[in-house]
Amino acid sequence: MEGDLASGSGRAAADRFGRAERAVAAIGTTLGARRTAAELAAFLVEELCDCATVDLFRPQDGAAVQAGRHAGGSLHSAATAGRRELLDALEKIPRADVSVRALDEGHPITASFTPQDGADLVALSVPLPAWGRVYGVALALRTGRPFEDDETAAAHFAARLAAVHLRHADEHREVGARVWDLQRVLLTDPGRPHPNVDLATRYLPVGRGTLVGGDWCETVRLHFGRTLLVIGDVMGHGLDAAVDMNAYRSMLRYVASTDLPPHRILRRVDAAMSEESGRRPATCLLALVDPARATVAFASAGHLPPVVFHRDGSAGLVPLPVGPPLGTGLGTYEVSALPLAPDDTLMMFTDGLVERRGEDIxxxxxxxxxxxxxxxxxxxxxxxxxLDRLGAEQAGDDVAALAARLRPRP
Structure with missing residues (x-):
């Protein structure tokens, strides 16, 4: 007898663990609130009931809804799953009462009712609480048999799991907005080149989330009509990459103002940034444009080569010696020069413009x-x-690009 009880208890524990594992695998596969609600509804139908609906609270001026209270009753339907006829019947009952009761009690509740011309229905209502806020309510329906304690616990676990993912989605959006605001501040327009250089720059972020990277472009006016063009990319994305990007950009402006040749600028920046603990490495390409000599001198720190578009519309990559990325402390860089005809257009870019997943560079x-x-x-x-021909708007990474052409003197 005791062995049978132990065996039954073990099977029940295994069932509970298995159901929890399936919930973790099924709920929260994306950062979309509606997708998470749909995954919760689908899990409840798969495991516990005939149909389910999940309602999410609309954000109210950023104020959180405290667990146990319903602030204003602002609900919007997010997801349903299961038998249509039961969901249709659900629309005819005061579902809001069940939702509010679930929030008032702070734990799952059940209710039974008989719709017109229908079988007895049992409803299980659970709130979606996480970190002091209730994100919504889930309602599971089935005919006949009441929900058992293990089933109620499973529904509550799944609802809390969904709420955690909804909280993460909120944080992702908030951080993404802050990073984007910071990026817009940091990515001010590059400095003005000399009037003897025509310049155009573009920055295309990959999205509005935290996948904001450390791409930047810059110009520095130097003596004798020369202009230093800069394109760079801090490794990684998010707030840290944006902050490091600004540090590299500021350091490079400072060093470039000393009028060193491009390879020595890179060496100085690499040495300085490698001494700052925690800085991410960055690739960088410098192009020193000298209109008086109709030349451009390049130095590269792990960056992709530039391309020159000629008068007839054809293009050619500029082969360059490539040194290590900045911030590694390994800086040995070389300089190479190229003649630049008045009708040539020099283009520099970050890897998001050309790289494609699974494709050789x-x-x-x-x-x-x-x-x-x-x-x-x-x-x-x-x-x-x-940018249009290469589909830059659909790129999988941020894109920064710069194009420059010598301007003929009167």
Whole structure:
């Protein structure tokens, strides 16, 4: 007898554990609130009931809804699953009463009722609480048999799990908004080049979430009509990458103002940033444009090569020696020079423009260099056409790009 009881208890525990594992796997696969609500409803139908509906509270001026209270009764239907006829019957009963009671009590409750011309229904109502806020309420329905204690506990666990994911989604949106605001402040327009250089820049974030990266572009006016063009990319995304991007950008402006050649600028920046604990590495490409000599001198710290678009619309990659990324302390960089004709347009970019998942980077760069653009385009229009042809708006990473052309002197 005792062995049978122990065996039955073990099976019940295994069932509870298995159900919890399935809930963890099924609920919260994305950061979408409606998707999470739909996953909760689907799990309840799969495991416990004939149909389910999940209602989420609308945010009210950012104020949280405290557990045990319903602030204003602002509900909007988020997801349903299961038998349509039961859900239709549910619309004809005072479901709001059940929802409010669940919130008042702070724990699952059950209710029984008989719709017109229908079988007896049993309803299980559970709130979605997490960290002092109730995100909504789930209602599970089935015919006949009342919900057992283990089933009630499973529904409560699933509802709390969904609420945790809804909380994470809220935090993701809030942090993303702060990061984007910071990025807009940090990504001020590059400094003005000399009047003898036509310049266009673009920055395309991959999204409004925290996947805001450390891409940037910059120009620094130097003596004798020269302009230093800069494109860089801090590794990673989010707030830390944006902050590090600003640190690299500020350091590079300071060092560049000393009028060193490009490879020595990179060496100084690498040495300085490698001494700051916790800084993420960054790739960077410098191009020192000298209109008087019609040349451009390059130095690269782990960055993709630039491309030059010629008068006839054809393009060619500029092969460069590549040193290690900035911030590693390994900085040994080389400089290489290239003549720049008055009708040539130099383009520098971050990897989000060309990289594609599962594709070799040489293939990605070959796609860019194979482009032929319309001859005679102004610099800004040419840059827009390139971004459009490469699908930059749908890129899987942030894109920063810069295009420059010598401006003929009167």
């Amino acid at each position: 040489d293939t990605s760069l070959a796609r860019l260099s194979a482009l032929r653009v319309r001859p005679g385009l102004e610099v800004s229009a040419l840059l827009d056409e390139i």
